[in-house]
Amino acid sequence: MPIENVSGTGADVALIGAGVMGEAVLVSLIDAVGAERIRISDGRAEHGAAVAQRHGVRWCATNTEAVDGVGAVVIAVKPKDVGALATEIDGVLDAAALVVSIAAGIPTAYLESRLGGTNPVVRVMPNTPATIGHGVSVLSAGTSATADHLDRTEQLLAGTGTVLRVDEAYQDVVTGISGSGPAYVFYLIDALAEAGVLGGLSRDVALDLARATVAGSGAMALASGEHPAILRERVSSPAGTTVAGVRELDERGVRAAVIAAVDAARARSVELGRDLP
Numbered sequence: 001m002p003i004e005n006v007s008g009t010g011a012d013v014a015l016i017g018a019g020v021m022g023e024a025v026l027v028s029l030i031d032a033v034g035a036e037r038i039r040i041s042d043g044r045a046e047h048g049a050a051v052a053q054r055h056g057v058r059w060c061a062t063n064t065e066a067v068d069g070v071g072a073v074v075i076a077v078k079p080k081d082v083g084a085l086a087t088e089i090d091g092v093l094d095a096a097a098l099v100v101s102i103a104a105g106i107p108t109a110y111l112e113s114r115l116g117g118t119n120p121v122v123r124v125m126p127n128t129p130a131t132i133g134h135g136v137s138v139l140s141a142g143t144s145a146t147a148d149h150l151d152r153t154e155q156l157l158a159g160t161g162t163v164l165r166v167d168e169a170y171q172d173v174v175t176g177i178s179g180s181g182p183a184y185v186f187y188l189i190d191a192l193a194e195a196g197v198l199g200g201l202s203r204d205v206a207l208d209l210a211r212a213t214v215a216g217s218g219a220m221a222l223a224s225g226e227h228p229a230i231l232r233e234r235v236s237s238p239a240g241t242t243v244a245g246v247r248e249l250d251e252r253g254v255r256a257a258v259i260a261a262v263d264a265a266r267a268r269s270v271e272l273g274r275d276l277p
């Protein structure tokens, strides 16, 4: 059911940047307000126009055309492109329009300053499972974004999956866990499948087993609400196969490696937000 006042006035919603993450968010925007109220623009005209056609939304050849008169704009360009984009749309974008940025590492304060300090800005970290409505999107308010702006953002992103809120100070570590996290999980699926091939299974069967095991375990962790250590213990029969396997993970430092991976991604997110022009 389209939400009439999701952008504040029933006005259109713009999406700038129709790449991997932008297109995933687009599906949720369409759910929220209806395709007829969405406009998109992208640096690659042919690609952007094709995305617009695929989803039945309005293609705009320029970013300024996309934001002219909208009630909300979602910025889904790469972090390095956010500053120039904000400068480009400032002046055309209504001063009260809600600005939602999904760019990793880019602080709300930076966007606020680039937009003349008037627009409410909400920073969001989504993830690619949003493509199938199973993502998690984490919201933080900038200085002039109210609870109402967070509510509107949540409505716009409800179709991406779970929506959570954190103080902006935690967005970098959130990025390391849930933003980048799907890549670690796909890496694990790939490694499990490789082990199956080593054990003599065909690649297809090994991949089916790996995918189903990760999907089933994730669904069980969610549905049961139990601590993962308890769920792991239930798989581990005394003197059985699982304790032997988990001991290898411990001896090879996999837990420490996962923590280090998240921390490296967090540090990179901080870096992306530093020394911006």
Ligand SMILES: NC(=O)C1=CN([C@@H]2O[C@H](COP(=O)(O)OP(=O)(O)OC[C@H]3O[C@@H](n4cnc5c(N)ncnc54)[C@H](OP(=O)(O)O)[C@@H]3O)[C@@H](O)[C@H]2O)C=CC1
Pocket (backbone or CB within 6 Å): 016, 017, 018, 019, 020, 021, 022, 041, 042, 043, 044, 063, 076, 077, 078, 079, 081, 084, 085, 102, 103, 104, 125, 126, 127, 128, 179
């Ligand atoms: N991929 C992911 O898993 C996640 C990504 N993000 C964030 O989402 C954002 C987009 O990432 P992703 O979708 O992976 O990247 P993509 O490169 O797939 O998409 C970005 C798109 O934005 C376009 N673009 C760049 N500059 C402009 C501009 N000035 N005006 C209009 N369009 C422009 C690009 O066109 P061109 O190629 O011509 O530059 C490209 O089509 C990033 O900020 C990233 O940090 C957040 C969470 C997860």
Ligand SMILES: O=C(O)[C@@H]1CCC=N1
Pocket (backbone or CB within 6 Å): 104, 175, 179, 180
């Ligand atoms: O790799 C990146 O920078 C983006 C942000 C989080 C996931 N992908």
